[in-house]
Amino acid sequence: MLSKYAFATAALATSLLSGTAGAADKPKVAFVPQITGIPYFNAMEEGGRRAAKDLGVEFIYTGPVDASPIDQLQIVQNLINQGVNAISVSILDASGLSPLVESAKAANLKLFTSDSDAPQSGRALYVAQATDEGLGDTLIDELVKRTGEDATIGIVSGDATASNLNTWIGVIQARAKAKYPKLKLLDPQFSGSSSDKAAQIAxxxxxxxxDLKGLIAVASSTCPGVGQAIESANNVGKVFGTGYCSPNTARSYIKSGAMPFTVLWDPAALGYLTVWAGKQLIDNTPLKASNTVPGLDKPVSYDAKTGILLLGDPSVFTAANVDQFKF
Incomplete structure (x- = not known):
């Protein structure tokens, strides 16, 4: 039986060989998600493919079939071995990226991060969906409006090593400590990539x-589990769920009241920006403090000190607006 990594490697080989004859002449930009097959990263893939068409590059989308840091890093190494010009990664384990960055530099390739960062790795840049503070502050502020400032709140996250998830948890904790000293945040619980496990934990x-008043789903894969658990326990209106959840993932729970709101951004736009950034790196085009990106509605900012290319402010989805969004 083939291993999960073997399946991912086979998928990568198929992706590399399935392009048109002219694709061999195009620069290649890859994106390696934390896990394949979930709506959030599917939307990033869609945006990346749209950008590749607009920009005249070949887009490669390949990643682990579960949230395995080892498998993810092996896939990145395989892309480096294939000579892919620019490779972006939504990091699961920030500590393991540095050797691959050096390997990519030695091969004159560009390795950068998107969606989840490894800031100490030497990566070329980070394509960020929103500031960590903007996301965390928005989420906890909106939740406290519903639970009160002295509530007990649980946190259900995904993979325990995912740097973006842990960063967001840290921001939420810092905001609660500074602004809501009576709030009781329970220690985070981790469900990996399993929605069923998230439901059990919730x-x-x-x-x-x-006395629990709130539940925060930190990973997109945990959103359905948290919403389902609140409904199954008949706690709608008693326990307020929320999280970093796409409209499609949380729509029914937003409408039922199990998750009165969620916070996120447009992952398709993030995928588009990721491929655009890869093309700029391949062309050695310097980024400006404010950049106009064809295919995106608003300019995106770049901080040269941190190497962060920022998509924009987070969005809050509620029953009043959720049907306006289709991702």
Whole structure:
């Protein structure tokens, strides 16, 4: 039986060989998500493919079939071995990227991050969806409006090593400590990439803490589980769920009241910006403090000190606006 990594490698080989004859002459930009097959990264893939068509590059989308840092890094190394010109990664384990950055530099390739960063790795740049502070502050402020400032709140995250998820948790904790000192945030619980596991954890938290008023789903894969658990426990209106959830993932829970709001951004736009950034790196085009990106509605900012290319402000999705969004 083939391993999960073997399946991912086979998919990558198919991707590299399935282009048209003219694709061999095009620069190649790859994106390696944390996990394939979930709506969030599917939307990033769609945006990346649209950008590739607009910009005249070949887009390669390949990643692990579960949230495995080892498999993800092996896939990145394989892309480097294939000579892919620019490779972007939504990092699962920031500590493992530095050797691959050096390997890419030695091969005159560009390795950068998108969606989740490894700031100490030497990566070429980071394509960020929104500032970590903007996301965390918006989420906890909106939640406290519903739970009150002295509530007990649980946190259900995805993979324990995912740097973006851990950063967001840290921002939420810092905001709560500074602005809501009476708020009780429980220690984060981790479900990996399993929605069923997230539902179990959320249910256990509600049972163990009868005074629980809020549940935060930090990873997109945990959003359905948290919403389902609140509904199954008949706690709609008693426990307020929220998280970094796309409209399609959380729509039914937003409408039922299990998750009165969620916070995110447009992942298709993030995918588009990722491929655009890869093309700029390949062409050695310097980024400006403010950049006009064809295919995106608003200029995107770049901080040369941190190497962060920022998509924009987070969005809040509620029952009043969720049907305006289709990702």
């Amino acid at each position: 249910g256990d938290l509600m049972t163990a803490h009868p």
